[in-house]
Amino acid sequence: MNPLLAHIVDDDEAIRDALTWLLRTRNVASRTWSSAEEFLAAWQPDFHGCVVLDIRMREMSGLECFDVLLERGNNMPVIFLTGHGDVPMAVGALKKGAFDFLEKPFDDNALVDVVIRAVESDARRMASQEAQATMSSRLAQLTPREIEVMHLVLTGKFNKVIADELNISMRTVEVHRSRVFEKMGVRSAVELAQLLAPGRD
Amino acid sequence: MNPLLAHIVDDDEAIRDALTWLLRTRNVASRTWSSAEEFLAAWQPDFHGCVVLDIRMREMSGLECFDVLLERGNNMPVIFLTGHGDVPMAVGALKKGAFDFLEKPFDDNALVDVVIRAVESDARRMASQEAQATMSSRLAQLTPREIEVMHLVLTGKFNKVIADELNISMRTVEVHRSRVFEKMGVRSAVELAQLLAPGRD
DNA sequence: TTCCACACTGCGGATGACCACAATTGCTGC
C-alpha cells in the first residue's frame, strides 16, 4: 500500500546501482538521478520516502540541492553521503534538519538501516500530515463568523458570554456553534478541542 | 531573575578563563570545571543554562561525559568543543541531541552566539517544563476514580454514558467530574482539554 | 431581478450540566 521508497541522487552510476540493489534486498524501492538538477526538476511536493544525496557532484552539490529542497518545503528525510566531508559541513547539514550524514566508505548494512529508519519516519509523518489535511479542509468550510465563535467556544466561555463579546444574541451563537460542530464532524466542544489538539493520552 | 549561565568543562585553564571572560562581556555568567568527573560530581537535576564541553580531556572524555548526562536525564543544551574531531563523532553527538559541535580554533563571537542561543533555548524549556510540572502535581492529587472519569469526560461523552460504562450512577459521575475540575483549577471540560493539550491556536 | 449564502433573532421545550443538602459504605491509620 505504501511502498518504502528511496530517492538516490549520485553522479556515480556504480553507487546508484549498488545502493538500489542493496535496498531491494531489504524491500525498499529506489528511484535514481544522476545529478541534483535532474532530481530537482523531477521533484514534486507529494514525493515521499527519503533522499540519499551525494555531496560532491558535478555542477550543483548535494548541500546546495538540500537548500533548494528546504526552500521548496520538502519534508522527506535527507541522508547525505560524502567522501570528503568535514565537521562543519556535517554539523551544518544536521542542524538544518538532515536525517544523517555518512562518510564513504560506509558500511552497507549501516546505510540501509539508516535509509529504512528514514522512510519509516517519513511514513509516520505522512500519516499525521494526512489527519492534519482533513482538519484543514474542514476548517476551510467554516465562515469567518463561525471561526470567530469557534475560537471563543474553545476558551470554554458560555454562549451568553460569547454573545456579549460579539454583541449578538445567544441564539445566534448557538446557531454558529451548531454549524461548527456539524462541519467539523464533532458532537461537543470537548471533541472539538481534542480534534484541534492532537497527540494526547 | 533568571541569570544566563554556562557550565564550562575543559581541562585547559586558559580556555576556561578566556571563555568566562568572553561570556561575561555578553552578560552570560559561567561556572567552570577542569574535568568531566568534577562536573558530573557537582551536577544536579536542577542545573540550568548550558554546557560547554571539551571532547579531549584527561580521563573521561567529553563524549563519555555526555552519555552520562543523557542517562541522568540532563536537559541542558550541550555544546561540544574539539580540536581533533571527525565527522562520525560530530554526527553521533548531534544525533544524540547535542546542541552544537564546534572545532577549534573557533571564532570567539560564533561560540558566544551559540552559547547564548543555547541558554535562551534552555530558558524556554524551563518555562514550558514549569507549566508541565504544575499539571503533574495537580494530576497527582486526583484519585484513581477521578482520573478514570476525567478520561471519559475528555472524550466528550455525556455523564449518563460515563455512568453506564462505569456502572455507577450519574450523580457519582457529577461529583467526580466536579472534583476533577476543582483540583485541576478549571471551570469546564473544554478548559481541561486545553490544559492537557498545549501549544495550540 | 431572483436566488442564495451568511448573519442575525425570538420562542419554547427537551435534555444535560452543576450544585447544595443529606447520607451510607468501606478502608486506613492513630
Added chain:
DNA sequence: GCAGCAATTGTGGTCATCCGCAGTGTGGAA
C-alpha cells in the same frame, strides 16, 4: 473504636445547551 478519605447515591432546583420552527436583512452571483 474513631477520624478521615474515597466512593457511592438520592432529591430538587437552577442554569446552560441544543434544537425545531419561524422570520428579517444584506450583499453577491446568475
